[in-house]
Amino acid sequence: MSTILAHLLGMDHKGKPHQVDQSMWTNLLASFDDEKFMKEMVNTHAPEEGDVDVQSLFHLVDNTLHGTTVIVDSIVNPTGTQGSGKPSFKPLKEGFNPPLDAINEVGCQLTCKALDTKNVSQTLVSLFHELSSYSWVNKALITLSSLAVFYGDFWRLARVEPSDKLAESMAILKGLPAITKPTDPQKIQVFGVLNEMIKTTLNMTQCLVDFEHDSKDVPELSTMIDVASSVYQIIISILACSIQFTSLLSTVDDNKGKDLPTFARKVNMIHHSIKRHYEDFLQKKEEIKEYQRLQRLFNAPTDNVELIKALFYIKDDPQPLFLGSKKTKDKVESLRRKNVLLLISDLKLTSHDLSILAKIYNERKFHEERYEIVWVPIIEQDGEEVIKQFQNLQLQMPWYSVHSPKLTNRVAIRIIKEKWHFRQDTMVTVLDPLGRVSNQNALSMIRVWGWDAFPFTGAVATNIWKRPGISWFELLATDFIFPKIQEAIKAEKYIFLYGAEEPKVIQEIEESLKKMIDDGFSIVAFNVTKSQLFWTRLESCMLSKLQTRADLHEPLMQDILRLYTNFKKDGGFAVLTKGSRVVINESHVHITRVLMQYETWKKHVNVNGKTFDMIFREQFDRVYILPRCHHFYIPNMVGYIPEDVKCPVCPRMMNNIVKFECCHGAH
Numbered sequence: 001m002s003t004i005l006a007h008l009l010g011m012d013h014k015g016k017p018h019q020v021d022q023s024m025w026t027n028l029l030a031s032f033d034d035e036k037f038m039k040e041m042v043n044t045h046a047p048e049e050g051d052v053d054v055q056s057l058f059h060l061v062d063n064t065l066h067g068t069t070v071i072v073d074s075i076v077n078p079t080g081t082q083g084s085g086k087p088s089f090k091p092l093k094e095g096f097n098p099p100l101d102a103i104n105e106v107g108c109q110l111t112c113k114a115l116d117t118k119n120v121s122q123t124l125v126s127l128f129h130e131l132s133s134y135s136w137v138n139k140a141l142i143t144l145s146s147l148a149v150f151y152g153d154f155w156r157l158a159r160v161e162p163s164d165k166l167a168e169s170m171a172i173l174k175g176l177p178a179i180t181k182p183t184d185p186q187k188i189q190v191f192g193v194l195n196e197m198i199k200t201t202l203n204m205t206q207c208l209v210d211f212e213h214d215s216k217d218v219p220e221l222s223t224m225i226d227v228a229s230s231v232y233q234i235i236i237s238i239l240a241c242s243i244q245f246t247s248l249l250s251t252v253d254d255n256k257g258k259d260l261p262t263f264a265r266k267v268n269m270i271h272h273s274i275k276r277h278y279e280d281f282l283q284k285k286e287e288i289k290e291y292q293r294l295q296r297l298f299n300a301p302t303d304n305v306e307l308i309k310a311l312f313y314i315k316d317d318p319q320p321l322f323l324g325s326k327k328t329k330d331k332v333e334s335l336r337r338k339n340v341l342l343l344i345s346d347l348k349l350t351s352h353d354l355s356i357l358a359k360i361y362n363e364r365k366f367h368e369e370r371y372e373i374v375w376v377p378i379i380e381q382d383g384e385e386v387i388k389q390f391q392n393l394q395l396q397m398p399w400y401s402v403h404s405p406k407l408t409n410r411v412a413i414r415i416i417k418e419k420w421h422f423r424q425d426t427m428v429t430v431l432d433p434l435g436r437v438s439n440q441n442a443l444s445m446i447r448v449w450g451w452d453a454f455p456f457t458g459a460v461a462t463n464i465w466k467r468p469g470i471s472w473f474e475l476l477a478t479d480f481i482f483p484k485i486q487e488a489i490k491a492e493k494y495i496f497l498y499g500a501e502e503p504k505v506i507q508e509i510e511e512s513l514k515k516m517i518d519d520g521f522s523i524v525a526f527n528v529t530k531s532q533l534f535w536t537r538l539e540s541c542m543l544s545k546l547q548t549r550a551d552l553h554e555p556l557m558q559d560i561l562r563l564y565t566n567f568k569k570d571g572g573f574a575v576l577t578k579g580s581r582v583v584i585n586e587s588h589v590h591i592t593r594v595l596m597q598y599e600t601w602k603k604h605v606n607v608n609g610k611t612f613d614m615i616f617r618e619q620f621d622r623v624y625i626l627p628r629c630h631h632f633y634i635p636n637m638v639g640y641i642p643e644d645v646k647c648p649v650c651p652r653m654m655n656n657i658v659k660f661e662c663c664h665g666a667h
Contacts, residue, residue, distance in 0.1 A: 025259040027120040028240050032233055032266060037121065041128045042228045048133045056096040057141045058209045063089045064148040065202050069195050071155045076192035099142060105130055107146035110242040120239070127235060136227045137212050140205050140234045147238050151198065151245065174249075187248070190260060194244055197264045201237045204230070204271045207278045215281065218288055224281040230274050237267045290411040298419055301435030305336045308431075311376055311412045312402055320407045321374070325398040335372055335400075337433045339455065341442070343375045343399075344416060345426035347389045352480075352533060353426055353447070354396050360451055361399055369455065370433075373399035378413055378422065430456050444544040447537060448475060462548045471580050472556050475541055481533045488524040492579040494612065499529040500572030500588050509574065509588070512595035519602065521612055538564060539635045546634070552645055559585055561632040568633040576616060583613045584620055593623045630654075 031037060070087045109126050131139040157176055160167035208230055215222045240263055294310050301307045309332045312320040319329040343349075343357065360366060361373055375397055379386060390405050402408055416422045420429055420440055428446060430438040439445075442456040445464070453460055477485045477495070488495055496513060500506050506527060513525050528534040541560055550557055562585055566573035572588030584591065594601075594616060601619045605612050630647055645654045 024118055024120055024243065025240075025263065028236060028243075029263065029266060031120060031124065031236050032270070037124075038229060038232050041124060041232055044128045044132045045136070045228070046132045047135050051135045052099050052138050052141075053093065053096060054135070054137050054141065054209055054212060056093040057098055057138065057145065058206070059090040059092055060096075060098060061141055061145050061148050062202065062206070063092070064152045065144070065198060068148070068152040068155045069199050069202075071158055072191060072195040075158060076188055076195065098145065099134075102130065102134070102142050103145045103149065106143055107150060110143070110146055110239060111150060111246055123239065124236070127239070136231045137205075137208050140208060140231045140238075143235050143238045144201065144205055147198070147242050150242065154249075190248060193260050193264055194241060194248070197237070197260070197267055198241050200264075200267050200271045201234060201241060204234050204237070204267075204274050207274045208234070211278050211281060214285065218285050221281055221284055221288075224284065225274065225277045230270075233270050237270070240267075287411050290409075291414065294409075294411055294415050298415055303336070304338070304340055304431050304433055304435040305332050307435035308332050308335060308340065308342075308374065311342075311409055312407045313409055317403060317407055320403050321400045322394065322403045323400055324394065324396075329403055330400070335374070338370045338372050339433060339438070340431045341371065341373045341456070342429040342431060343373055343426070344378060344420070344422055344429060345375070346378050346424060347386070347393065348424070349393055349426055350532075350536075351396075352536075353443070354393075356446060356450060357428075358396075358398065360446070360454070363451055363454075366454070371455070373397075375399070375401035376416075377402060377405045377408060378416070379405040379408070380413075428456070441543075441547075444540040444547065447540040448544050458547065461544060465545060465548055465550065470556060472541065472559050473575070473577055473582055474580050476534065476537055477580075478537070481531060481537065482526050485524070485526070489577075489580050494521065494523045495575075495577045495579075496523055496525040497528055497575040497577075498525070498573065498588065498591075499527065499531075499534075499567055501529070501567075502571060505572050505588055505592060508592050509595060512592075512598050515598060516602075521605075542635065552632075561634070562586075564635070565632040569631055576613065578611075578613050583617055586620070586624075590620060590624050594619045597623075 067087045067089065106127060109123060109130065113123060113126070127143065128139075131142060134142060154174060154176075157167055157171040157174065160171065162168070208225070208227060211225050211227070215224075244260055244263075297307055297310050312332070314320060314332070319331050321330045321332060321334070322328070323330050341357075357373060375394070377390060377393075379390065386405070394401050420427070420437075426443060427441040428443040429440055430442050432438050438455075438457050439461075442453070445453040445456060445461045449464055453464060474489065477489065477497070479486050485495065498506075498509050500509070506529065510525075510527075513523060517523055538560065542564065545557055545560070552558070552561070559582065563573055563575065566585075566587040570587040570589050574584065574586065574588055574591035575582065576584040576591075597619065601615055604610060604615045610618075630650075646652075647654050
């Protein structure tokens, strides 16, 4: 009994005033970052069944400390608004019994024993062993409860009615008049700093209480806060608050809380860290819920407006769309009962793709059939330059786009990447009025066939590729890639397309071609090595064809794959045609041999009725060596690559080998 009374009067068990040794503060501060000691304390954790109800205990602690800190605020700053009025209290659970024995024992450790021993490590060891059987959050709550009892019991006497002589006598015994009406105003300000530190510690604890509750239904996020180390730091903070408060009650304390601001800054840093992790957790949890909602929506849409709304942050802007032709904002509801082409891209959207889509958009039938285009930008960078690039692209679009790139839902971007296989390349996803996908990526068929592919469904693509007499060479050799090449085709001229990664190979090809042209052969030559339009169109032909589940062995498909593979596997290719008739479509390895031997075979041209292309072919057949293995390459076309392919040369099945490649921006 004498020990408790001495403690309440700010004295030790011998009746001498409590004072804080400077080494105690130094050791307390060092304990925050002592990982070895923290690990020892964490290893004492041995929770038992039937733990304390966290929410009920927290409500008790929160009510006590919240009410008490309001009283202290009104004393520290009697003219201010902080602490004015009555605090709001949380409802208490009826019949809840807090762990009183543990709270009392921990209270004794925090107050009497901590200042008697002046050994911070010893006090912490005692606390963690006393709390070993409780959950991590309850360890913090029980320790905070002990401080709340002590702190609240003292300050509640500062607000007593004058008629309550018992309370008045107790307040005098505890030294309250000396504190609330001090001769040294500096001391009351120290109580204010301590009071803020206790509030911060309560807020830290609430973060852990809320995290434990909110993470139960998302166990995959349960490690986003290191609860054990956070509780360790909270208990040190509580111990510091208790020691400082007990010391301040002493009338002979010369320190007057000089080290408290330093400690308070450390506690604030820890609070900011825990709070940030908790906020990150809440955001991740919200993203998971949103992801699950969007998955259900994408898997079973019932309305295109509902699905398109999910692509944008509608709450941030109820009119997220911008109609380029009218320069006005609009609601997603304007797209109801319409077929919508979602143009999905980053900022590398090409002017060529924009021009093709503009021609389609300007077709009268496009609007008569109730079709619209909406640009969904996938932009994961920030900055003024990014906004300028976005706005420059937006100005080129007469159709709908999102008003600001920041309105694109990040969770929707994840779904688009996973479900529709968006990587970096532009794609066009076609939605019907019910939000169902008519074509996951129609851009390839749009690039190849333009308006002829309307309404851009898989069935249309299949029918187009079934047209008789399709020449793969004429599909690639268009005037917008090779100016006036159609004239050369109609004139039945020799056309030589080539491409190679090595400049030396290009030089050898061009030197040989110059000799042929100087000798009077009518050859039109095009180097496509750096022609992005050519490679894009080639890949679009392949993807459009593969989307129809085409037979890889049909001649048209084999010719396209051969050209692409020769460049990817051997680093170069060459195609010789007479008009639109393909004479040679092979690797540069063999073609350059034929070209380098030009002087030996040119004399045979136009002899015995053999034309230039016939002699070229004969010479090629002489130098050609059948490769040991047959390969063909397919670009990144997720969802359209066949699993089993029979070799076109022998009866065996081909091996499927995945290759990852980066050309550093060059095609």
